[in-house]
Amino acid sequence: MVCLSLEELYKEVILDHYRAPRNKGQLDPHDVALERNNPLCGDEIEVFVKFDGENVGAIAFEGKGCSISMASASMMTEKVQGLTVKDAGELAETIKKMMAGEEEGEPEVLGDLVSLKGVVKYPVRIKCALLGWNTLLEAFEESGKN
Amino acid sequence: MSLDVESLRKDFPIFETQVHGKPLIYLDSASSSQKPRQVVDRMVRFYETEYANVHRGVYDLSERATAAYEGARAACARFVGARDPRSIIFTRGTTEGINLVRFTWARANVKAGDEILVTEMEHHSNLVPWQLLAQEVGASLRHLPVDDEGLLRIDLLDEYITERTKVVAVSLMSNVLGTINPVRALADAAHAAGARIVVDAAQAAPHIPIDVNELDVDFLAYSSHKMLGPTGAGALYGRLDLLEEMPPFHGGGEMIREVFPDHSTWAEVPHKFEAGTPNIAQAVGMGAAVEYLEGLGMGNVRAHEKEMVDYGISKLEEAGAKVYGPKDISIRGGVASFNLDEVHPHDMATILDQEGLCIRAGHHCAQPLMRVLGVPATARASFYVYNTPDEIDALVGALDKAKGWFA
Numbered sequence: 284m285v286c287l288s289l290e291e292l293y294k295e296v297i298l299d300h301y302r303a304p305r306n307k308g309q310l311d312p313h314d315v316a317l318e319r320n321n322p323l324c325g326d327e328i329e330v331f332v333k334f335d336g337e338n339v340g341a342i343a344f345e346g347k348g349c350s351i352s353m354a355s356a357s358m359m360t361e362k363v364q365g366l367t368v369k370d371a372g373e374l375a376e377t378i379k380k381m382m383a384g385e386e387e388g389e390p391e392v393l394g395d396l397v398s399l400k401g402v403v404k405y406p407v408r409i410k411c412a413l414l415g416w417n418t419l420l421e422a423f424e425e426s427g428k429n
Numbered sequence: 430m431s432l433d434v435e436s437l438r439k440d441f442p443i444f445e446t447q448v449h450g451k452p453l454i455y456l457d458s459a460s461s462s463q464k465p466r467q468v469v470d471r472m473v474r475f476y477e478t479e480y481a482n483v484h485r486g487v488y489d490l491s492e493r494a495t496a497a498y499e500g501a502r503a504a505c506a507r508f509v510g511a512r513d514p515r516s517i518i519f520t521r522g523t524t525e526g527i528n529l530v531r532f533t534w535a536r537a538n539v540k541a542g543d544e545i546l547v548t549e550m551e552h553h554s555n556l557v558p559w560q561l562l563a564q565e566v567g568a569s570l571r572h573l574p575v576d577d578e579g580l581l582r583i584d585l586l587d588e589y590i591t592e593r594t595k596v597v598a599v600s601l602m603s604n605v606l607g608t609i610n611p612v613r614a615l616a617d618a619a620h621a622a623g624a625r626i627v628v629d630a631a632q633a634a635p636h637i638p639i640d641v642n643e644l645d646v647d648f649l650a651y652s653s654h655k656m657l658g659p660t661g662a663g664a665l666y667g668r669l670d671l672l673e674e675m676p677p678f679h680g681g682g683e684m685i686r687e688v689f690p691d692h693s694t695w696a697e698v699p700h701k702f703e704a705g706t707p708n709i710a711q712a713v714g715m716g717a718a719v720e721y722l723e724g725l726g727m728g729n730v731r732a733h734e735k736e737m738v739d740y741g742i743s744k745l746e747e748a749g750a751k752v753y754g755p756k757d758i759s760i761r762g763g764v765a766s767f768n769l770d771e772v773h774p775h776d777m778a779t780i781l782d783q784e785g786l787c788i789r790a791g792h793h794c795a796q797p798l799m800r801v802l803g804v805p806a807t808a809r810a811s812f813y814v815y816n817t818p819d820e821i822d823a824l825v826g827a828l829d830k831a832k833g834w835f836a
Contacts (some may be wrong), residue, residue, distance in 0.1 A: 289783055293776075293834050324775055324791045325805040347805055349775035350835075405779055 292401035293350070300354035305361050310343035317422040321414050326352045330418045334428060337367050344415060351408050356415030358396055363419070368428045375416045382409045432725060432733040438815050440465035440721075451785030454820045459604050459632060459764050459811030460789050461654050464718075468658055471717035472710050483709055484683060484700070498709050501716025502699075505664040508719045509630070509649060510640030516672065518665040518702045519712050523631035524554040526650030526665035527598070529702060530627050531558040533675040534648070534667075535596055538625075541567030543595040546624075548573040548581055548610075549801050550603045553794040555629040559598055568595070575801055579606035579754035586618045594624040601633035601649075605793045605802075605809070606754030607738065607764035609637065616645045625671070631655055635813070636734055636762045638727040641666050653711065657814075658718030662711035665702075672698045679704035730814055734763035737812040737821070741765045744825045745810075749832070753802060763812035766793070769828065771835045774808040780831040786824055 310316075310331035318329040326348030333341040342360045346353060363371040378396065380386035382403060390397050402412045423429040438444055443463045446453050455463060481491040483498045499514070506514040520526040539545065545559045549572050563570045573589050574582045581599075590597065597619040602609050612628055619626040625647040633639060635656035641649055648671075653662035667675075677684055677695055681704035686694040695701045722730065739758050742765055746752055750767040768774065774790035781788055789809040792799045799805060810824060 289780065290834060293780075298835065325796070325799065326775075327805065349773040351776070408775070408779060411775065 289401075289405070292398070296395075296398040296401065297350050297354040300357040301350035304344075304353060304357040306343045306364070307345065307357065308343055309345060310341055313341075313343075315422045315426040317418055317425060319414065319418040319421065321348070321352070321410055323410065324349070326411060326414055328352065328356055328414050328418055330356075330415065330422050332419075332422055332426065334368070334426070337369070337428070339363050339366055339368060339371050342419075346415075348414070349408075349411050351402060352411040352414045355399060355402075355412045358399070359415045359419060362394065362396060368423055372420060372423055372429050375420050378416050379413060382413055432729050432814060434733065434815065434817055437465075437725070440467060441815055442466060442469075444815070448785040448787075449783050451783075454784075454786045454823055456810040456812065456816065456820065456824060457787045457789050458635070458655070458813035458816075459809065461660070462635060462657050462813055463815065464659065465657055465721055467721050468714050468717045472659060472714040475710050475713045480710070482706055494709060497713045497716075498707070501712045501719075502664075504716040504719040504723075506666070508639070508723070509634065509651070509664075509666055510642055511666050512642070513669060515698050516666055516669050518667065518672075518699045519707050520650070520663040520665050521661055521708065522652040522654065522663035523629055523650040524558075526648075526663055527555055527627065527629060528558050529665055529678045530648050530650075530667075531562050533678050533702070534625065534671060535562055535627075536566070537676055539566050539568050539595045542593065543568040544571055544591060544593045545569070545596045545598065546571050546573060546589055546594050546619075547598045548600070549575040550579075550581070550606060550608065550795065550798050551598065551600055552604050552629060552631070553796070554631070555598050555600055555627075556797065559596070572797070573599075575606075575798070578756070579603070579608050580760075581608070581610055581615075583611060583614055583618075586615070590618045590622045590624065592622060594619070594622050597624055597626045598629070599626065600629040600631070601639070601644075602630075602637065602762045602764075603754070603795075603798075604632045604764065605766050605795050605798055605807070607761040607766075608755055609633065609760045609762055612644050612646060616647075620645070632762060632764070635722075635730075637731050647671060653715035653718060656715075656718050657721055659711045659714040661708045662715040664715070669698065672702070675702075677704070678702045681705045683707075725814060733814060734812055735759075737816055737818070738763045738765060740818050741810060741812065741821050741824075744821050745828075748825045748828050750828070753807060763816075764809065765811070766807040766809040768804060768807050769832060772828075772831045774806045776835075777808050777828070777831050780834065781824070781827045784823070784827040784830070786827055788824070 313331040328346035381388040503514040628649040630651040634651035649666040654660040684704040778790035
């Protein structure tokens with residue numbers, strides 16, 4: 284069970300990805316691009332995916348928002364690159380369930396992402412952590428690949 | 430005389446509460462205020478000793494309930510300088526008050542091709558109803574701009590108020606910038622063009638003395654929950670001659686004079702606009718909040734908040750924050766929206782929460798204004814009668830801590 288204080292959560296996990304986001308920027312060419320925002324706080328994100336057969340060949344994101352939303356999206360792009368669309372979709376669902384407190388999540392599947400569990404203690408911030416993941420799921424749906 | 434903040438804080442039981450093991454520091458009164466024991470007790474006493482439906486029973490208890498309810502109406506009228514309590518309609522809050530004007534006076538008077546003037550700093554509650562009306566009747570919406578300092582461009586009024594303008598909708602005080610708008614000048618310009626002015630006083634009523642006659646406004650809406658009263662209550666002031674000629678809002682019991690199978694006639698103002706059993710206890714609580722504020726003196730409330738916002742702005746700027754809105758505190762209420770370059774407002778609000786500090790982060794229900802300011806969100810600290818300079822020091826201390834995390 285991960286039990287980070289807020290300070291640890293920020294310092295050990297979030298800030299690394301927030302300061303040096305992975306796969307940030309436009310992805311061209313791409314097969315699907317989808318923009319979503321969190322109407323409550325104004326955070327914005329756009330997720331770009333280029334498929335390689337049934338796999339996520341390349342993925343990138345653009346966005347403006349708080350450190351949790353941007354760091355979570357950055358971690359997501361690292362994690363799902365190369366996965367099949369099916370596995371990436373399942374991972375996104377797992378993350379959503381984990382944030383809803385419905386599932387613990389297997390540490391070996393989650394890897395670094397397990398630290399996102401620290402956000403569960405801050406219910407109003409769960410939407411921030413899920414903005415990228417929800418957008419990815421919708422992008423898969425839009426592409427017809429899921 | 431000024432406010433004795435230390436002693437009045439004892440009226441607010443919530444300040445005995447701790448958050449994350451720290452004393453509560455509540456800097457979000459612009460969103461909703463805390464409630465003094467006097468207001469809560471008044472509602473309890475009403476439920477326990479005076480409660481019945483109003484304007485219906487012939488028995489004594491109903492008379493007592495009606496007297497309490499109508500007494501609250503008189504208090505709400507007095508609070509904004511309205512001479513006749515009949516010019517006050519009880520609502521659920523400012524949003525309902527503005528929507529009432531939209532569905533009654535405005536729907537009957539705004540036609541295709543007419544113009545509705547709002548401002549760039551309106552809260553969604555004084556913008557979206559007018560968007561809906563414009564779409565419904567084919568009118569067009571114009572937006573009076575805000576300048577770099579957060580003031581309305583009233584120098585452009587001649588251009589923005591035309592013979593086609595039918596409604597001018599403006600807030601008396603901005604919930605984001607704190608700007609206190611020159612509503613009298615807008616009212617004069619509106620009236621000169623034959624338009625009516627609708628004022629959102631949700632932010633102003635709790636914090637500055639208001640006189641609807643001095644402002645010469647046609648409608649003015651305010652909410653109980655931001656001024657120490659309960660949720661679910663609000664007041665809409667309307668000029669009596671306009672209220673008399675307006676069609677009703679909701680149909681139902683209480684608002685009728687006589688009902689026939691296919692038509693009805695309407696009760697007298699203001700009951701014509703109060704269909705169904707109202708939020709009686711909440712209205713009584715709102716009346717108690719008015720009395721509490723009158724006891725403090727609205728001039729003293731305003732003086733205290735001027736000191737608080739003056740101190741708050743200077744401390745926030747010292748801490749490296751960008752503070753939005755006018756620097757001239759004579760036209761600024763107790764609101765300080767700000768951003769720190771290093772820390773996103775949402776991260777800031779979460780980190781401050783760990784210190785027991787409640788601030789707001791986001792777009793403050795004013796997305797068009799956020800676009801004008803060129804920011805997706807801001808943090809906002811807002812001050813009320815119970816806040817102290819020490820709490821501002823605590824805020825700045827917590828901001829330094831947040832900056833440290835992100836450094």
